[in-house]
Amino acid sequence: MALQSVQPLVRECLTDASVRHLGPQTVRLRFTLEARGERGHFQGSEVVESTVQDPFVHACLLDAFADTQFSAPPGKEPLTLTHPFHFRPGKRGGP
Secondary structure, eight states, X not given: OHHHHHHHHHHXXXXXXXXXXXXXXXXXXXXXXXXETTEEEEEEEEEEEESOOOHXXXXXXXXXXXXXEEEOOTTOOOEEEEEEEEEOTXXXXXX
């Protein structure tokens, strides 16, 4: 659920980047899922690996994670994950 909530913003960042960076791209992000009441938030997001060497794209992705909330069951411990986002311009579905 958490990744589905941020997916449209990630897709938008990578679609914008495809104008300047041709070909398939992969960005690997590390983040912590944290519940606050019934809402979940992404905390401590960082780019750990990227084929897109563009600070504006990285900032867009980190802003997307900072701005996104999702439904979360209360009382869950924070969970840190590393997840790759793959993008191939021109293909439907994006990252």
